[in-house]
Amino acid sequence: MAAKPVLATQLNSLHWPIRLTRAGMIAETCLRAFWPLASVVMLALAALMLGLHEMLPVEVVWSGAVLTLLGGLATLIWGLRQLRWPSRALALARLDETLPGRPINALLDAQAIGQDDTASTALWQAHQARMAARAAQAKAAQPNLRIAAADPYALRFVALLALVVALLFGSIWRVGTVRDLGPGAATAMAGPSWEGWLQPPRYTGLPTLYLNDVDDDEFKLPQGSTVTLRLYGQPGALTLAETVSGRTGELPSAADAQQDFVVTQSGELSIEGTGGQSWQIGVIADTPPQIAVAGQPEIEPDGTMSLPFSAVDDYGIAGGEVRIALDLLALDRRHGLSANPDPRSEITLDLPLPLTGGRSEFTEYLIDDFSQHPWANLPVTYTFVAWDGAEQRGEAPGFGATLLARRFFDPLAAAVVEQRRDLLWARANAPRVAQIIRTLTHHPEGQFRNPSAYLRMRMILRRLESYTVAGLTSERQNEIAEAMWELALMLEDGDVGDALERLRRAQERLSQAMRDGASDQEIAELMQELREATEDYMRQLQRQAEANGDVMEQGEMPENMMQLSQDDLQAMMDRIQELMEQGRMAEAEQALQELQQMMENMRVTENQQGQGGSEGQQAMEGLADTLKQQQGLSDQAFRDLQEQFNPGAGKGESEQNQGRNGGLGQGQSHEGGQGGDSEEGQPQGGSQEGQDGNAQSGQGQDGAQSPGGSLAERQQALREELQRQQNGLPLGGSEGGDAARQSLEDAGRAMDGAQESLEQGDLAEAIDQQAEAMERLREGMRALGEALAQQPGQAGSQSGRNTARQGNRMDPLGRNQPEGRDGAGDDGSRIGEGSAYRRAWDLLEEIRRRADERERSEGERGYLQRLLDQF
Structure with missing residues (x-):
């Protein structure tokens, strides 16, 4: 137990x-x-x-x-x-x-035999105790x-x-x-017995309305809104009745499950039947757009015309156009315009629309360049048309005004443009245009500043006369017109290398513009051109004075002597501009003539401090030479870039054919020397001097630019030369000297970038870096010049007056020219003033005469014609 x-x-x-x-x-x-x-x-x-x-x-x-x-x-x-x-x-x-050994079952077992045996009982108890220990776990x-x-x-x-x-x-x-x-919920779960949507036209920008959510019995919709209805339940339980669509003829059944129609008029919309509803709908009419001219046309300095216009529409303008037609009734039919014009369609342009904001009401500008159009500066009629999203059109009454375009103030350029207009006006004017061009080129002395312009006009004349004989087609007409336009640009804007000639030209153009009654924008542009030309002329005199060891001052006037500073020049030009703004054109022109006379009488005085000039002047000369060499490298890189996209574009260029500032080019000098394009690809005098200067610099300045080697190697040599010049810069410790050094350091970094880009073959990036280097070099030279001018005792070292040494000039073949009778070199900057150019024209006329002789052989005449085609 x-x-x-x-x-x-x-x-x-x-x-x-x-x-x-x-x-x-x-x-x-x-x-x-x-x-x-x-x-x-x-x-x-x-x-x-x-x-x-x-x-x-x-x-x-x-x-x-x-x-x-x-x-x-x-x-x-x-x-x-x-x-x-x-x-x-x-x-x-x-x-x-x-559990291992099933200990719980062992604990439930009882001893079957040996209960009277003490040893057996003890063994059983020991077994039970061991099982109990296992069961406890x-x-x-x-x-x-x-x-x-x-x-x-x-x-x-x-x-x-x-x-x-x-x-x-x-x-x-x-x-x-x-x-x-529950009971009756089936009807509720079925949802509404009808649904409707009101969708205004998309161009209105208004949202779609859910008709079931409209609580008012009366509301308004934009004209053209679409109504969509869906009727549920048994067919015929709900029907539609409406008077807003204005539909006639055979109509769909009023009991159709889906109804779609467009609202065109005010009326009633009803859904008849159990759960139906009725509304009174008013229509918001879509008014046509309105457009009008908002001001007078104006001409921009670059020849672009701008004409303001305003447009209004209730939902926004979708598009528009302007039609420009020639106003023959307002045209003065004289000279080349007296002939009957060739048929020419009116000009149609798309109107510019606002990119941001609304288009319901706005004012924009029609901006375009009509300078090359035959109707340029002729009376025309502008007709503006606008339309909205509903294709409704609004048209403004015809607006009569001039088709403003670029104006040419050079008399010869203006004459060429006028003849170009007459040629485009009617092909019947071709003989008359040819006769006038032949008259312009009969005695070219004193008319052409650039021999290339004369030669190009002669080429245009020959082509026009040959086309007139063979038949002037529209393609040939446009070809001649394009050539005449390029000639006019050359005459008006062509780069005159000599700074004094540029100054005279700017003064003449401004004077002509005042006489022609030019606009304020044109006067401002020409005044700015005069300021820039004056600054260029002053810089050229300064460089010439530094090169000769002289300093610049005002020369002897007819009656007295006077000193003229940069501030005085600016004050005089400000006075001229003020007189023009006040409308006192006669006084302004007189002041302009006085300014021109003063500038032409500028002289330089000899420096008596020594032959070689001061240390600062030598530094300025070295930096100027470095700038010239950098310009030459940039020109060569640009021509190489052109060659990549237009093989053969650099044909005829060689190291004997100098370009701007010493680079390979088309024989056009950049500073000093003779302006314009050289003939026969020969170097001009100024370019030859730049070439000699480069060679000397390469030999005497640690090889700043050797004639040979790749562009990257030449760029590296130029960078090393700049570093040498920077280390020897005078004015140490001064504010101006520090500014000059900082600019030269920036120029050096740009040169390093240009060298790296050239080594990688990235010519476009190299050109950008070279431009940056040249800009920094100019800043450094400007800072150095200002610092030198502020040195004490600088002005006291100047005494005496004499004219600047002219030096021997080069003819187009690179030969030294003897001085003339008056001691001045024959620069040949104008036709008739240089013996070399007069000889070239004589040869050209002789070649043309022989080419016209019918008795000569075809081979000889073909050879002569090929010679003429080159010019």
């Missing part, structure tokens, strides 16, 4: 492991019995939380509810039948199975919740996934709407 209490005590220590094991077994049997019921419940909850019962027809919802209830009842009954409640003995046996057995065998298709996981989705995207509050599924 003592063994029973001991066993009870030992089993009591296993109370919790046994209970937990039994609970796990209950979970196992419930899961296996009721997982179908749980799946049905999860699917039903997921459907309710997602609101499927609100979207589906009520009949479908009721059918689903019945099926769900039947499925739940069936799975409940099946689960109850499968349920087996585990007993304590089963839990004890499950726990004993988890028992832990609850883990339940087996795997039911994959019972659910091979994992339907329970499908139901669980649906429930998780409903928890994330649905709402638990939708479950409460199940009460709406």
Whole structure:
């Protein structure tokens, strides 16, 4: 009997492991019995939380509810039948199975034999004690919740996934709407018996309205709005009646399930039947756009015309155009315009519209360049037209004004442009134009500043005369017009290399503009050109003075002597501009002539401090030479870049054909020397001097630029020369000297970048870096010049007056020219003033004469014609 209490005590220590094991077994049997019921419940909850019962027809919802209830009842009954409640003995046996040697079962056993044997009893007790120790270590057995065998298709996981989705995207509050599924809810679940949408035209930018949400019985719609109606329920239960579409003829049935029509007039819209409604609709008319000219046309300095216009529309302008037609009634039909014009269509341009903001009301500018059009500066009629999104058009009355375009103030350029206009006006004017051009070129002395312009005009003349004989087609007409336009630009804007000639030219153009009554913008542009030309002339005199060891001052005037500073020049030009702005053109022209006379009388005085000039002057000369060499490298890089995209563009260039500032080019000098393009590809005098200067610099300045080597190597040599000049810069410690050094350091960094780009073959980037280097070099030279001018004792070292040494000039073949009778060199800057150029014209006329002689052989005449084509 003592063994029973001991066993009870030992089993009591296993109370919790046994209970937990039994609970796990209950979970196992419930899961296996009721997982179908749980799946049905999860699917039903997921459907309710997602609101499927609100979207589906009520009949479908009721059918689903019945099926769900039947499925739940069936799975409940099946689960109850499968349920087996585990007993304590089963839990004890499950726990004993988890222990080695099944100690709980051993504790429940009794000694069968040897109860009277003391040794046997002791052995049994020892065995029981060892089993009790093992049983005391028992832990609850883990339940087996795997039911994959019972659910091979994992339907329970499908139901669980649906429930998780409903928890994330649905709402638990939708479950409460199940009460709406009661009696009479079928009608409510069916939703409204009709729906309608009101969509205004898209160009209005107004939103679409939902007709069911419109509470007012009266409202307005933009004209052209689209009405869409959908009628539900039995066919014929609801019908449509409307008077807003204005439709006539065969109409669709009023009982159709879907109705679409456009609102064109005010009227009534009704949906007749149970739940129907009626509205009074007013139409907001779409007014046509309005457009008008808002001011007078104006000409910009670059020749671009701007004409303001304003446009208004209730919903915004969709597009527009302007038509420009020649106003023959307002045209002065004289000279070349007296002939009947060739048919030419009117100019049609699209109107610019605002890129930002609204287009309901705005003011914009029509901006275009009509300089090359045959109607340039002739009276025309502007007709502006605008349209809106409804394709309604608004047209402004014709506005008569001049077709403003670029004006030419050089008399010869203006004459060429006028003849170009006459040629484009009518091909019948071709003989007359040829006759006038021949007259202009008959005695070219004193008319042409640039020999190339004369030669180009002669070439145009020959082509025009040959085309006139063979028949002047529209293509040949446009070809001659294009050539004449380029000639006019050369005459008007061509680069005159000599700074004094540029100054004279700027003064002449300004004087001519004042006489012609030019606009304020044109006067301002020409005044700025005069200022720049004056500054260039002053810089040229300064460089000439520094090169000769002289200093610049005002020369002897007819009656007295006067000193003229840069501030005095600026004050005089400001006075001239002020007089022009006040309309006192006569006084302004007189002041301009006085300024021209003063500038031409500028002289330089000899420096008596020594032959070689000061250290600062030597530094300035070195930097100027470096700038010239950098310009030559940049020109060569640019020509190489052109050659990449246009092979053969550099044909004829060689190292003996100097360009700007010492680079290979077309024989056009950059500073000093003779202006214009050289003939036969020979170097001009100024270019030759630049070439000699480069060679000397390359030999005497550590090889700053050797004739040979790649562009990168020459750039590196020039960078090293700049570094040497920077190290030897005077004025150490002064503010001006520091500014000059900083600019030269920036120029050096730009040269390094240019060298790297040249080594990589990136010519475009190299050209940009070289331009930056030249700009920094100019800043450094400007800072150094200002610092030198502020040195004490600089002005006191100047005394005496004499003229600047002219030096021998070069003819177009590179030979030294002897001085003339008056001691001045024959520069040949104008036709008739240089013996070399006069000889060239004589040769040209002789070649032309022989080419026209019919008795000569075809081979000889062809050779002579090829010579003429070169010029």
